[in-house]
Amino acid sequence: MSRETTLAGKVISYTAESSAPPVGAHVSIQTVYGPVDVHLGSAKLLEQNHMTLAAGDSVHVTGEVIYFGQVSTFAARIIENGSQSVTLRNTKGQLLQMPAVHAPRGAR
C-alpha cells in the first residue's frame, strides 16, 4: 500500500453485489477529479460493521488504484462515513473476509 492515497467525495451510488470485476461491493463517489469507482470487497463486512452507504453521503476512502485486465478500480483499504470507519483490506492490500464455513476435515 505504498501508493496509497485518500479520496474524499460524495456517494453517487452503492452496489452491494457487483458482477463486474472485481466481484463484491462497489461504491461510486463524486470527487474533485470526477466520479471514481471504488471496490469495497465484502458487503457482509460492511453489514457486520453496521455501515450503510447512501447517495449523498460524504465519505473518505483510503486505498490505491488496481487493475483487472483493462479495467481499473480504486481498491479501498479503509472507508469512513461520518464518524464510522471500516477496514476492508489489510496493509498487504488483501481483502478482509467474513469467516467462511469450514467443511469437516479428517472425516473418513
Added chain:
Amino acid sequence: MKRLLMAVAVLAVVWVAGCSGGGSTKITPPPPVGFTNGSLKGTYVFSMTGTTADPNFGTSSFSRVGVFIADGGGNIQTTGGLEDQHQFGSNNTFAINGGSYVINSDGRGTLSLINSGGTVQYSIALTSSSSGYMVDMAGGTTATDSETASGSFQLQTATTIAAGTYIFDFSGLDPGSGNPTSLVGDFVASAAGAGSFSPGSFVDINDGGTLTTKAILSGGTYATDNTNPGTGRGFATFANNLDYVYYVIDSQHVQLMDIDPDAEGVAPGTNIGEAVAQQAGTPTLTSSFSNSSFVFVVGGSSTTNGAPHTRGVRLTATGGALSAILLDDNNDGVVTSIPATGVIGNGTVTLDGDGSGRGTFSFTENASNTFTFVFYLSSATQGVIQDVSLVQFQGSTIPDEVADGTLLAQTGAPFSSSSLATNYAFSSSGVSSSEEDFVGQFAPATASPNGHVDFNEPGSASQTVFLDVALGGVITVGGDGTGSTGTHSTFVATINGTPSTTINYFAYIANPTTILLMTGQSNARIAAGVLTAQTP
C-alpha cells in the same frame, strides 16, 4: 477422616468449577466410554484453520499444521514437535517445547502445546487412539479472546511420502488476492520420500469465483525437510509455483498447507488440506456405479457478497445417471431444500477415466436451479468435491460460492436409531455473528443431556470460550436414513448454557460411523460438521 472430608470438599469445588464455563445449571458426569490419557500416545499430525483478529490487520483467517508427541501419561514431549503457521501474511515455524493434556473417559479433553510464541490451549475429542477433533481455545475465558480455529489430528505412522496418486482438497485464501479459494485435484508422486509430480496431476480451482478447470499440476517437486528429521515435514512445489509445506501422516495420508510468497515476499495464503492416496479399484468408468449412493457437505462462502455458505447433498448414481437427489442450501442463514419436497429424479455423473479419479455431478431442478460439482475419487467410497454451480447474476454467469468438502459413499443402509446408538465425537465449525467452533461428545442412546461440548465464539458479547457445557445430542433418522425419498435425517444439539442454545442440523448419514452435518435453520448460524463414532 477430617482430611478426607476436606479433600472431598475441595474436589467437589474443583468439579463444579470445571463444569461451570457455560453457565450450565445441570452437571452430568461424562459417560464411561473408556478413554484414558494412555489413549493419546505417539506422534500426531494436527491441522486447523480459523479466524483471528489484530488491531493492525483486522479479522483474518489463519492456518496451522504440525506434529506433537504425547507420552501417554499427560505430557507433551519437549523435543520433536513442530508447527507451521500462517497468520497475518506471515509464515512462521515454531518448535513445540512441551505441554500437557488430560483425556476424560468420554474421549474429550484438553491439550496445551507450548512453543516460543506461548502456550495454546485446545479442547479435543478423541474418535480413537489414532485420531480426534480439536478447537483452538487460545484466548482463555475472557471477552478479549480474538482467535478460534477447528481441525483434527491423526496418529503419525510414516514420515516420508509414499509414491502414488493422491487426491487432495485445499481451501483457504488465495496467496495473491486474499480471495476465498478452493483447490481439488490429484497429484502423482513419482517416488517415495522425494521426487516430482508426474503427468496425470490435475487441479480444479475456484478462486474468488473464477474457475480453472482441470489445470495441469505436474512438473513440480517434493522432498523431506532434512533439517527437522523424524517430523514427517517436507516441502512441495506444484506447477505454477504453488508452494506447500507438508506433514506425512501415514502411507495413505499427507497434510499440506500453502506457504506461497507473493510479490512482496510475504505468505498470505491460508490454503490447507489433506491428500489421500488413491486406492486400487477406484472407479474409472461410470458403469462401475450401480445404485451407488453418496453424501457430501461443502462449506465456504458466497462469491457475490462474501457471506458464509454451505450445501449438503445426497444422490444415487447408476451408470451415468443420477437419481434420488436431495440438496440443502444454507446461504447466509437462508435455508432452502431442493426440491422443497421429494427428490430430483435425474441428473448425470461423469468420470474422466484417466486415472485422476475426476468426475462431475450435474442436476437441475428448474431453469434457475442447476447444480454442478467436480469431484476426485480416492476410492469407490471416498473423494473430495468442489461446488462449481453457476448462477445468472446481474447479466453474468458466475459460480455462486467457493466451497468444497468430503464425498462419502453411503453404506450400511438402512439406518435406524439402533444402528446409530454408539458414542459419537462431535465437531462443527461455522459462522454466527463471527466464527464459532464446537468440539464435543455424546451418547445418543442415553437420556438427554447425554454429553458435553466445548466451544469458542469470539463474537459473543461477553464470554468467548465455553468449557464442559452439557450437551443433549439427538439424531433422528428420517425414513431409512438415506434421504432417497426426500425425508431428512436430523441432528439436534441442545447446549445447556446460559442462555440455552439449540442447533438444528441436517444429518447426511454416510454410514453408522460417519454422519456429515450442515445447519438447517433459517436466520441462525451457518455451519458444517461431522459426527464420528468413537472406538476407545
